[in-house]
Amino acid sequence: MVYAQIKAKLTGLFPQSPGVEVANNGVVPGEMSVVPQIPLGVDEVYKRYVCENSNPLTCAWTQKSLEQDPTAKQCLNCGFPAILPPKTEIRGYRGRYRIDGFLGGRGMGRLYQGVQLADQQPVVIKEYLLPQRVFNQEETREKKQAFERLAGLSLADGRVQDIRLILPWDAIADPTAERCYLVTTGIQDTYPTLRKYLHEHGAMNENEVYHVLNQVLQTLQFLHGQKFTLPSGQVQQGIAHGNLSLDSLLLIAHELEFFTHVCDLAVWETLFELPNTKQSSPTFTQDLKNLGYIAFYLLSGNTVDSNNQALDPKIEQHWPSVRQEFQAFLFRLLELDKPFISAEEARQALIQITPVTQNQVLVIEGEEETKKTxxxxxxxxxxxxxxxxxxxxxxxxxxxxxxxEVTTQDAVVCCLKDVPGVPPGKYNYTGEKSATWSYILQQSNLILQNQTLEEKLKESQPKLQINYRPEEKLEIAIAKVQSGQYNFAVTNLVNQLPQQMRYKEFAYDGLVVFVAFSYSQRDQNLPEPLRGQISLEQLRNLYTGKIKYWNQLNPQLPKLRVNLYIPSEAEAVNIFKERVLKEPNAIDTFERLQKINNQQDTFTDNEPIVITRLHTLEMVRRILQDFEKDDKNQAERIGSIGFATLSQVFGQCSVYPLAIVDGNQEAVQSLVQSDTNKPINPKTDLCDDKGSYSPNLEVFKNGTYPLSYPMVVVYLGDNSRPPIGQKFAEMLKTQEVQNLLEQTGLVPLQKNNK
The missing domain is CATH 1.20.5 (Single alpha-helices involved in coiled-coils or other helix-helix interfaces)
Known part of the structure; x- marks a missing residue:
């Protein structure tokens, strides 16, 4: 019910979906209205402009100047750069964009509604200014270069996760003007900030603030804990927001729910402050403290008291009535009590507090019971x-x-024959020869007896002829799509696609790490003493030769010789190097151990570990054979381990897929028991209970399984070409094909109703 209350209050503040109607000379009615607050840093940067509003980014005169003189480049009142007129076109790295109208100011920039010209999809363009009165030529050049290096984030492992973090699509430094532009797709950036909400509606109640905190802490946990790649190619483990405020949190309504989205990270927002501004490095703990102040202001309904003095959480009179346990939680966020060490710890503490339910009687210490109304x-x-x-x-x-007729581009339809707008003709597409798609597409009997998935796809769309021509390496395949030799490619999501490339997800896959398994001999198996799990650090130590016997991993394990196996599929090995080995030294050692050919029948402590490369099914057989060897010499006993893609291993009950531990996180198992939805364990009979377990869709979908990744269709973002890549992705996302993909071993995008 809390969602409905917020949604009702926000009626009139939200843009109309799916687009935003721009009127009144480009201003969106009800959107981004000027709030009598000056964002931190704006008044200092632009104080050389005598603005009657004290904030030229939101001053109405920049628009009035354009109305009086459509060619005006500066405000006629103070000389500040005027807003961009409608129909202005901006050329970016990922497309060309047209300004449709001015929305208003936010943070260190101004917002415009626009469209991407190639596909007429809505975008929001945030304009940052480098006026000559403030920045000299050298400072402007340095800031533009830094902007293009730093404005943007993507997960280093290539995953795409929607965790309510608004990230740039394109970052453009204007080569001739004193402006930079940040482009985001869709209309999320047009929604109201928390500051605007407070200005229009006043305080939130405790339950509403609880939900804002819960959502923002989830986003911070993601932002602080993941490894990101910046546009420059620099990889960074965890990024602090650094600019968390009422202006950088947006309220977005969806049906009867509201969501708090995070925008305007300090990594690019603070680039436009004064060059001599003393900047401290953003920290995770400062993000939590800033969030504490946001919650305090939301509960209070303002940031200042009746005397226009800043509200201070240290002053008891400034606190509204809230439950004692909720106030104690906020004290820790605000560092007025023992501070939280991480967003994860803070969120775990928050969810221990039961939210106030609708119409619940709220008793505050020292007050009467409030009457139910x-x-x-x-x-x-x-x-x-x-x-x-x-x-x-x-x-x-x-x-x-x-x-x-269904015309929505991303609509999920039942059957292949019902996919609308598929362009007839002959098309060629590609992928990596030794990869998941090549295996499941052309392997007979995976879905039907004596029929491949490729034949099934062709049978359902007789007017469409698509030919799969895989390349030896993925880089070659992507380059040939970019050059037009192929229409699209199917692969796992690569880390850094060229800027012109786009993709659509259609399923998930992941690596699984496995050891031999025999239910009848489960007490002698490795899964039991391993407790069904292994950590990424332990895997690194195994595959770099630091561990040769299992008891070196854990003294409680038997002294079994370690045999290491890897699949022949280059795709799986590359993901293993990226996700598990990570460091160049570890990867070099891993590569060197593969070249050692140990032909001796005996094994001593002085001999190096050998890594054997085999086709996945042969690897599974060899690992089981190693386990079943009846060697009398204890030193000759073997405990083998290997890894491969889930799509090729699922259903192979002679090996046990281990749950994966990433750092201090809990172990995550890739398979769950279908009846209870609980992870499998070493006591699960994987052979007799076939069909009673399945991939854990949730951990693949939210990315918590550390070795998961999406399968995608990659195509060139060029509307002059037939949209066969987009349509092929739609075909793969139909309920019919999602069922087939699940039979091949891939994880579907959602649970199928078979």
């Missing part, structure tokens, strides 16, 4: 729900008697 919005919501129910009945009746 029903807010007028409650009755309004009931009325709206009644109307929605009636509308739903009408819609259902219409749907029964009238079935319009």
């Amino acid at each position: 029903f807010h007028p919005l409650y009755w309004l919501l009931l009325s709206l729900l009644g109307l929605a129910f009636l509308a739903g009945i009408i819609w259902l009746l219409i749907k029964i008697f009238y079935k319009p």
Whole structure:
């Protein structure tokens, strides 16, 4: 119900979906209205401009100047750079964009509604200014260079996760003007900030603030804990937001829910402060403290008191009435009590506090019980729900008697034959020869007897002829798509695609690490003493030769010789090097050990570990054979380990896929028991219970399984070409093909209703 309350209050503040109607000379009604607050740093940077609003980024005169003189480059009142007129075009690295209208100021920049010209999709363009009165020529050049190096983030492992973090699509330094532009896709950047919400509606209640905190802490946990790649190619483990405030959190409504999205990271936002500004490095703990102040202001309904003095959480009178345990939590965020050491710890502490339920009697120490009352919005919501129910009945009746053609690009349809707008003709596409897609596409009997997935796809779209021509290396395949030799490619998501390339996910896969398994001899198996899990650090030590016997890993394990296996598929090995080995020295050692050919029948402590490369199914057989050897000499006993893609190993019950531990995180198992949705364990009979377990969709979807990755269709973002790449992705996302992909061993995008 808390979501509905926020949604009701925000009626009129949100842009109309799917686009934003721009009117009144480019200003979106109700959006980005000027709030009588000056964002931190703006008044200092632009104080050389005598702005009557004290903030030229939001001053109405920059727009009035354009109305009076459509060619005006500066404000006619103070000389500050005027806003960009509609129809202005900007050339970026990932496309060309057209300005449709001015939205207003936020943080250190100004926002415009626009479109990407190639596909007419909506974008938001944030303009940062480097006016000559403030920055000299050398400072401007340095800031533009830094902007293009730093403005943007992507996960270093190539995954794409929606964790309510608004990230740039394109970063452009204007070569001739005193401006830089940050482009985001869609319309999320047009939604109101928390500052605007407070200005329009006042304080949030405790439950609403609880949900804001929970969502932002999730985003911070992601931001602080993941490894990111900057546009310069620099890889960084964990990034502090550094600019968390009421201005950098947006409220986005969706049906009966609201979400708090995070934007304007300090890594690029602070580039436009004064050159001599003393800047401290953003820290994770400062992010938490800033979030504490945000929560305090949301509860109070303002940032200043009646005397226009800053609200101070150290002053008891400045606190609104909240439950004692919730205030104690905020004290820790604000560092007024023992501070949290991480966003993860803070969120775990938050979820231990039960949210206030709708109409719950709230008792504050020293106060009377509050009387249960029903807010007028409650009755309004009931009325709206009644109307929605009636509308739903009408819609259902219409749907029964009238079935319009589906035209939405990303609509998920039932069957291959129902995918709309598939361009007929002959098309060639590619991928990596020794990779997952090549295996599942052309392997007979994976889905139907004597039929491949490739044959099934061709059978369902007779007017479409698509030919798969894999290349030896993925880099070659992507380059040939970029040059137009192929129409698209199918692969796992690579780390850094060229800027012109786009992709659509259609399934998930991942690496699994496995050891021999026999249910009848489970007490002698490795899964039992390993407790069904292994850490990434332990894997690094094994595959770099630091460990030769299992008891070196854990004294409770038997003294078994270690045999190491890897798959012949280059795709799987490359992901293993990137996700597990990580460091260049470890990768070099791993490569060197593969070249050692140990032909001796005996094994001594002085001999190096040997890594054997085999096809996946042969590797599975060899690992089981190693386990079943009946050697009388204890020193000759073997405990083998290998890894491969889940799609090729799933259902092979002679090996056990180990849960993976990443650092201090809990172990994550790739398979769950279908009836209980609990992870499998070494006591699960993988052979007799086939069909009773399946891939854990949730850990693949949210990326918590450390070795998971999406499967994608990659194509060139060029509207002059037939949209066969996009349409092929739609074909793969149909319910029919998602069922088939699940049979091949891939993890579907969602649970299928078979």
